[in-house]
Amino acid sequence: MLRDALLIAGKDLRLELRSRVALNQVLPFALLVLVLFAFALDPDRGLLARATPGLYWVAVLFSALLALQRSLSVESADGNRDALRLSGLDPAGIFLGKVLAVATQLAVLEVLLGVGVAVLYTTRITGWVLLAVTCVVATASIAAAGTLFGVVAAGLRVRETLLPLLLLPVLAPVLIGATRAFEAALAGSPSEGWPWVGLMGVFASLYIVAGVFGFGPLLEES
Amino acid sequence: MRPSVPVPPTEAVIRLRGVVALLGRFPALAGIDLEVAPRRIVLLRGANGAGKTTLLRTLAGLIAVAEGQATVLGVDLVADRRAVRHRVGLLGHATGLYDDLTVGDNVRFWARAAGAEADDAEQALVRLGLAGRLRSVAVSRLSAGQRRRTSLACLIARRPELWLLDEPHAGLDQDGRDLVDTILREATAAGATVLLSSHELDRSLQLADEVVTIAGGVVVADTGMSAP
Numbered sequence: 493m494l495r496d497a498l499l500i501a502g503k504d505l506r507l508e509l510r511s512r513v514a515l516n517q518v519l520p521f522a523l524l525v526l527v528l529f530a531f532a533l534d535p536d537r538g539l540l541a542r543a544t545p546g547l548y549w550v551a552v553l554f555s556a557l558l559a560l561q562r563s564l565s566v567e568s569a570d571g572n573r574d575a576l577r578l579s580g581l582d583p584a585g586i587f588l589g590k591v592l593a594v595a596t597q598l599a600v601l602e603v604l605l606g607v608g609v610a611v612l613y614t615t616r617i618t619g620w621v622l623l624a625v626t627c628v629v630a631t632a633s634i635a636a637a638g639t640l641f642g643v644v645a646a647g648l649r650v651r652e653t654l655l656p657l658l659l660l661p662v663l664a665p666v667l668i669g670a671t672r673a674f675e676a677a678l679a680g681s682p683s684e685g686w687p688w689v690g691l692m693g694v695f696a697s698l699y700i701v702a703g704v705f706g707f708g709p710l711l712e713e714s
Numbered sequence: 715m716r717p718s719v720p721v722p723p724t725e726a727v728i729r730l731r732g733v734v735a736l737l738g739r740f741p742a743l744a745g746i747d748l749e750v751a752p753r754r755i756v757l758l759r760g761a762n763g764a765g766k767t768t769l770l771r772t773l774a775g776l777i778a779v780a781e782g783q784a785t786v787l788g789v790d791l792v793a794d795r796r797a798v799r800h801r802v803g804l805l806g807h808a809t810g811l812y813d814d815l816t817v818g819d820n821v822r823f824w825a826r827a828a829g830a831e832a833d834d835a836e837q838a839l840v841r842l843g844l845a846g847r848l849r850s851v852a853v854s855r856l857s858a859g860q861r862r863r864t865s866l867a868c869l870i871a872r873r874p875e876l877w878l879l880d881e882p883h884a885g886l887d888q889d890g891r892d893l894v895d896t897i898l899r900e901a902t903a904a905g906a907t908v909l910l911s912s913h914e915l916d917r918s919l920q921l922a923d924e925v926v927t928i929a930g931g932v933v934v935a936d937t938g939m940s941a942p
Contacts, residue, residue, distance in 0.1 A: 496827075503812070503823050510852065511814040571808025574776055575868075579827040580800025 493585040500581070500589025504563060505596060513562050514597045522555040522601060526608050544613050545674030548605060549667050553634065555601055556594070557656055560638035563594050564646050573646070573711070583708030587639060591703065595635040602627050619677025622685045626677070629692045630670040636699035637662050643710045665695055725788070727752050727876060727907045728773060732782035735772045742768035744931035745782065750909065750924075753902045757922035758911040765931040766911040767806070770878040773909065774804040787875055800828060803874030805882055809865045813854040817844050817864050820853060825871035838871035841897065858885040870897065877901060879910040883917065895921050 508514050529547045533540040540547075567573050576586060606623075609615050617623070638659055645654040669692040676685030728750040735743040742765050750756050758766045771777045773786050775795035784791040789798040811820050818839065825835035839845040842863045848856075853864060862885045869877070877898070883891045891914070898908050898921060912918040919925065927935035 499823070499826055503815070503819075506819060507812060507814050510816075510819075566812060566814075569813065571806055571810040572812065574771075574804070574806070574808070575810030575824065576827075577776060577796075578774060578799045578802065578804055579824065580829065581827050 493582045493588065496581045496585025497588035497592060500586050501592040501596070502589075504566075504590060504593030507566060508562075508593070508597060514559055514601070518555050518558045518562075518597075519601060519604060521558060522551050522605055523608050525551040525554055526605065526612055530612050540613055541615065544609060544615050545678060546667075546671045547613075548609050548674065549630070549670045551605055552598065552602055552630075553660070553663060553667060555605075556598055556634045556638060557659070559594055559597050559601075560635075560642050560659075561652060561655060563590055563639070564642040568646055577711065583711055584704040586711070587703045587707035588700075590639045591632070591635045591700070594639060595631045598631045598635060599627065602631065615678065617678070618680050619682045619685070622673060622677040622682040622689070626670055626673040626685070626689055626692070629689055629696050630666050633666040633692055633696040633699055634663060636696060636703050637666075640699060640703040640706060640710070643707060666692055669695075725752070726750060726785075727754075727787055728909070729785045730782065731784075733772065733779055733784050734781035735768055735777050736780045737768060737777075741780075742931055743772060746928075746931070746933055748926065748933055748936070750907060752907050753905060754923045755898055755902055755908040755910070755921055757918045757925045758909060758928060759915070759925060760911070760928035764928045766928055767880055768931075769928065770804065770806070770880055770909065770911065773876070774802050774878050775799045776804070801874060802876040802878055803869040803872050804878045804880075805865055805869055806880045807884075809853075809861045810868065811853045811861060811864055814852060816850050816852055817856070817860075817867075818849040820864060821867045821871055824868040828872035830871050830873060834873060835867075835871045838867040841870060842867040842893070859887055859890055862886055863890060866894065866897070875906055877906055877908040877910075879908065879912075881912055882910055883912055883914050891917065 526547070529551070530540060533543060567576060606617070610617055641658045641662065642655055645658060669688040673685035673688040676682055676688070726749045728748060730746050730748040733743055733746040734741050746769060758769065760766050768777060772779060772784070772791070775791060775798045778795065779792050786798045787801050791798065815823070821839055821844070822832065822835045825832070825838070836845070839849060844863060844867055848860065853861060856864065866882070882894050886894065895917070898910070902908055910918065924937045926933055
């Protein structure tokens, strides 16, 4: 399973390196969202500073939708899904590989968005450990749930619009937990953030276990 | 070509009895009876919509058997159709290639996915004439014929025991079509079995050891093991 996961992750990351969809489309989109939030919530009124953690994670979520659509659309093209099913690869390995590839792209995106937040919103970054662990756990949750629900929607003509409808409600607890943890880190009281990280860890575990066992049957049906 | 996994010389590679397969509610296969011996090249004939593609996909384990008995490479498709998949190679109308990856990337990926060695991928690239400049070209930039060659290279690199080919000559030039025929003969000599559907009847009839004709989802003529 691990070998299959690394094979799929390597293939998906190579696809991204060659096509640069995340770099040329997802990243500019995410930065644009940050800029628009800054215009909508005037930095001088203080509201932007208070809303920064939530805005950051909303931008991450919107960008993740694009990355997930891309990750799954390459498997829908030109018989690739059949080829995957015939390959003999472990479906759980395929799932974990796609999660790993999406999570890697999101991690890079989150770092760059963090720089964007620091520059555009003049946010002073504190609580590095809590911020980093929150990013790891939230990213795992988003990538796992997104890959699982993405394969549900993949076989349908309306997949582009269906995925956000399916995914965003499921990820609401992750959005809340990540936002609260970021608020605690940026406020200089990280101890208030760790329970939220624990909660997100539970959701991440649930999504990963559901994906490991559910991805294969869903791949068959899609 | 390296030999495929040994198959007992007398046991049928494919054994179907009254197989029904549904596309939605439509019985695309309506009671197929078929037996194919090892190391044979079998031509599937039939008009468009006769059920050739559905038969190939059913044999590959991609479509469920709704009724009847089906055994492929000793695997009961009714009980577990997934178990046969990694042992067959299916070349359909779609290429099964990633457009943004290079030819070499695609062949190496599908070879590794099937558990083959890097050397198998390299040999396949050489065999299909893709080892030169084309190796580094993205699939999105290839012609239809070059895509077909790349798909064939992916198939060869996997070294399947059963080759299921839907119009394998389509999109290829004269040299490419000749090469396909040579590769199929080599594959059967190495122990594999081949089922192909083709509208290039003259070429395919020369290539095939037996001919199975399908109409309306059933076998209406068979010159091989299933013949009465």
